[in-house]
Amino acid sequence: xxxxxxxxxxxxxxxxxxxxxxxxxxxxxxxxxxxxxxxxxxxxxxxxxxxxxxxxxxxxxxxxxxxxxxxxxxxxxxxxxxxxxxxxxxxxxxxxxxxxxxxxxxxxxxxxxxxxxxxxxxxxxxxxxxxxxxxxxxxxxxxxxxxxxxxxxxxxxxxxxxxxxxxxxxxxxxxxxxxxxxxxxxxxxxxxxxxxxxxxxxxxxxxxxxxxxxxxxxxxxxxxxxxxxxxxxxxxxxxxxxxxxxxxxxxxxxxxxxxxxxxxxxxxxxxxxxxxxxxxxxxxxxxxxxxxxxxxxxxxxxxxxxxxxxxxxxxxxxxxxxxxxxx
Amino acid sequence: xxxxxxxxxxxxxxxxxxxxxxxxxxxxxxxxxxxxxxxxxxxxxxxxxxxxxxxxxxxxxxxxxxxxxxxxxxxxxxxxxxxxxxxxxxxxxxxxxxxxxxxxxxxxxxxxxxxxxxxxxxxxxxxxxxxxxxxxxxxxxxxxxxxxxxxxxxxxxxxxxxxxxxxxxxxxxxxxxxxxxxxxxxxxxxxxxxxxxxxxxxxxxxxxxxxxxxxxxxxxxxxxxxxxxxxxxxxxxxxxxxxxxxxxxxxxxxxxxxxxxxxxxxxxxxxxxxxxxxxxxxxxxxxxxxxxxxxxxxxxxxxxxxxxxxxx
Ligand SMILES: Cc1ncc(C[n+]2csc(CCOP(=O)(O)OP(=O)(O)O)c2C)c(N)n1
Ligand SMILES: [Mg+2]
Numbered sequence: 001x002x003x004x005x006x007x008x009x010x011x012x013x014x015x016x017x018x019x020x021x022x023x024x025x026x027x028x029x030x031x032x033x034x035x036x037x038x039x040x041x042x043x044x045x046x047x048x049x050x051x052x053x054x055x056x057x058x059x060x061x062x063x064x065x066x067x068x069x070x071x072x073x074x075x076x077x078x079x080x081x082x083x084x085x086x087x088x089x090x091x092x093x094x095x096x097x098x099x100x101x102x103x104x105x106x107x108x109x110x111x112x113x114x115x116x117x118x119x120x121x122x123x124x125x126x127x128x129x130x131x132x133x134x135x136x137x138x139x140x141x142x143x144x145x146x147x148x149x150x151x152x153x154x155x156x157x158x159x160x161x162x163x164x165x166x167x168x169x170x171x172x173x174x175x176x177x178x179x180x181x182x183x184x185x186x187x188x189x190x191x192x193x194x195x196x197x198x199x200x201x202x203x204x205x206x207x208x209x210x211x212x213x214x215x216x217x218x219x220x221x222x223x224x225x226x227x228x229x230x231x232x233x234x235x236x237x238x239x240x241x242x243x244x245x246x247x248x249x250x251x252x253x254x255x256x257x258x259x260x261x262x263x264x265x266x267x268x269x270x271x272x273x274x275x276x277x278x279x280x281x282x283x284x285x286x287x288x289x290x291x292x293x294x295x296x297x298x299x300x301x302x303x304x305x306x307x308x309x310x311x312x313x314x315x316x317x318x319x320x321x322x323x324x325x326x327x
Numbered sequence: 328x329x330x331x332x333x334x335x336x337x338x339x340x341x342x343x344x345x346x347x348x349x350x351x352x353x354x355x356x357x358x359x360x361x362x363x364x365x366x367x368x369x370x371x372x373x374x375x376x377x378x379x380x381x382x383x384x385x386x387x388x389x390x391x392x393x394x395x396x397x398x399x400x401x402x403x404x405x406x407x408x409x410x411x412x413x414x415x416x417x418x419x420x421x422x423x424x425x426x427x428x429x430x431x432x433x434x435x436x437x438x439x440x441x442x443x444x445x446x447x448x449x450x451x452x453x454x455x456x457x458x459x460x461x462x463x464x465x466x467x468x469x470x471x472x473x474x475x476x477x478x479x480x481x482x483x484x485x486x487x488x489x490x491x492x493x494x495x496x497x498x499x500x501x502x503x504x505x506x507x508x509x510x511x512x513x514x515x516x517x518x519x520x521x522x523x524x525x526x527x528x529x530x531x532x533x534x535x536x537x538x539x540x541x542x543x544x545x546x547x548x549x550x551x552x553x554x555x556x557x558x559x560x561x562x563x564x565x566x567x568x569x570x571x572x573x574x575x576x577x578x579x580x581x582x583x584x585x586x587x588x589x590x591x592x593x594x595x596x597x598x599x600x601x602x603x604x605x606x607x608x609x610x611x612x613x614x615x616x617x618x619x620x621x622x623x624x625x626x627x628x629x630x631x632x633x634x635x636x637x638x639x
Contacts, residue, residue: 037435037611088435088612099437099611116396116439117369150368151400178369180344186368258344314614321607 001283009285012054013276016211017298019046019070020273022079025302027247035086037099042070044241047272048173049074051214052141055222061127061140063120064113066101071143076108079301080308091312097323118144118151125157128168139225140168147178149192158199167225170196170233173208175240180258196233208236209272239267328473329359331498332387335473336363338378339391375401379409382424387473392428396442409478410453425472427481433616441609443572446579448480449550455503456480456549458521462492464547467501475503484522506553512542515566515630518557518583520546523570530626541630549579558591565596566633570626575603600629
């Protein structure tokens with residue numbers, strides 16, 4: 001604990017809480033039908049985006065997937081523009097054209113998040129290659145899920161990135177499920193972190209619900225990449241506390257969340273936010289009152305994001321074909 | 328089909344989950360077990376290749392892609408391998424595979440979850456492409472596709488999944504390559520694909536109030552196309568509008584228009600009109616989606632233009 005400044009830990013807490021509050025704020029509007037676009041909530045997995053992005057600089061690149069609200073916020077995306085995007089407003093980060101599954105913050109290094117499983121992994125390798133060709137000190141992080149480990153492009157990307165010694169971190173968020181499929185039905189062994197080893201890339205596995213452990217390992221990986229000793233592969237073990245898409249797979253029409261109740265309970269106890277709060281309190285970094293203030297401030301930030309969204313216009317009908325090409 | 332032909336099996340993402348594929352695979356797992364109802368990891372390229380390989384080895388697999396967009400990972404086994412296989416080996420081997428995919432338009436899912444790519448596949452020699460619009464045809468065309476000795480791309484539209492209709496219990500075939508007249512008419516021919524058939528019928532019904540008698544043809548088979556039925560109808564009506572849920576440029580509507588003008592120019596009293604998606608990716612925002620997807624209102628406008636009655 002001593003090695004961290006109070007300011008650093010406070011910022012880390014602020015970030016993890018921002019993501020949780022932002023995600024949870026979507027639940028009611030989704031259930032009410034106010035939000036129509038499919039949202040893959042990140043609740044329960046916040047420590048990963050928070051810890052990884054805390055180890056990055058603004059100039060570093062990130063690519064995401066369908067579950068990227070957390071990556072977006074942690075890489076510096078504006079909350080109002082995220083909520084506006086999800087509501088299909090012109091002021092959204094993708095001008096209402098993309099919705100929840102297509103978020104971007106080009107000026108802060110989030111070069112795009114898109115929902116084709118594994119679709120952005122090779123793109124991230126390309127961004128890392130660009131940085132290397134231009135001799136820039138930039139690390140790229142590719143976020144993808146355990147499901148993406150089923151796609152061949154991951155292995156092709158690992159091979160090429162290793163051949164070219166690219167400064168890239170392959171960040172696999174293993175939440176044990178790919179939609180309705182538990183990992184044991186997708187892979188003969190629960191060992192994604194070993195996938196990179198045949199390609200001479202070190203593979204690590206870490207508790208993805210412990211934000212400090214995530215940060216420590218990410219920092220080490222970033223340093224390796226900066227020294228020209230990339231790529232690095234990290235598997236973050238985690239669990240989603242919500243449904244695959246939407247708040248809860250069990251209340252959205254059919255009863256399709258096949259995850260055992262006991263398993264959900266077990267992981268609820270490992271909630272990354274509760275755990276971090278405990279650590280902060282135990283080590284007397286922040287007091288209960290401090291936490292409360294941050295929570296209140298974050299609530300206000302979320303509220304403002306909705307005010308911004310509600311006051312924002314929808315895209316103009318006659319601008320349907322705008323953005324097909326860069327004019 | 329799975330009961331009567333042991334070589335048929337179903338493979339793809341979500342076949343064991345009611346969450347996927349609009350519930351259409353329900354009950355199959357219980358009946359046929361995991362050997363013949365195979366849920367898969369997210370590996371479209373390999374899984375499609377597996378189905379193609381099993382077909383080469385004598386099975387009749389149905390491989391399902393719950394969204395057509397995901398199938399783009401499988402372009403190599405579909406186009407390079409399956410489509411060319413029979414030809415490039417001089418007819419010594421064939422690929423009786425059905426590649427079933429679903430267009431998932433709307434719902435603010437945006438560009439990567441909404442694409443209607445039937446024209447892309449229809450472009451490829453060696454592939455047949457069907458798009459049923461009724462429950463009866465859905466079954467009949469699936470059976471024909473399974474029995475066909477060639478690779479068949481079988482395409483559903485999620486918007487069709489609410490439509491109910493009579494479906495006989497027994498095995499029956501709806502022939503591939505045959506369109507069907509859904510409503511007879513004498514003033515204008517309106518050809519439509521998949522879900523757009525319903526918008527076309529609605530347009531025809533509304534226009535009948537204005538005394539315009541529209542003939543609605545459900546294309547059903549994108550490739551091979553029922554040239555004869557289309558030309559017979561155009562010969563009768565002298566006017567032609569084609570409605571497609573895909574994009575305009577180099578799209579299916581372009582192919583049908585070319586076919587009609589190449590072979591039926593002498594029957595035409597007016598230029599052919601196309602009603603399609605604009606050449607734009609699918610937007611997320613509901614406001615833009617409403618503009619994006621053509622409806623019976625756009626079809627009515629198109630028809631009025633074709634009969635020279637466009638009120639501008
Ligand atoms: C190529 C492709 N195939 C299938 C899908 C449908 N799909 C969306 S998310 C998902 C599961 C992904 O699981 P994982 O990568 O573990 O991410 P998680 O949802 O668990 O965060 C699937 C199969 C898709 N979006 N893209
Ligand atoms: Mg997962």
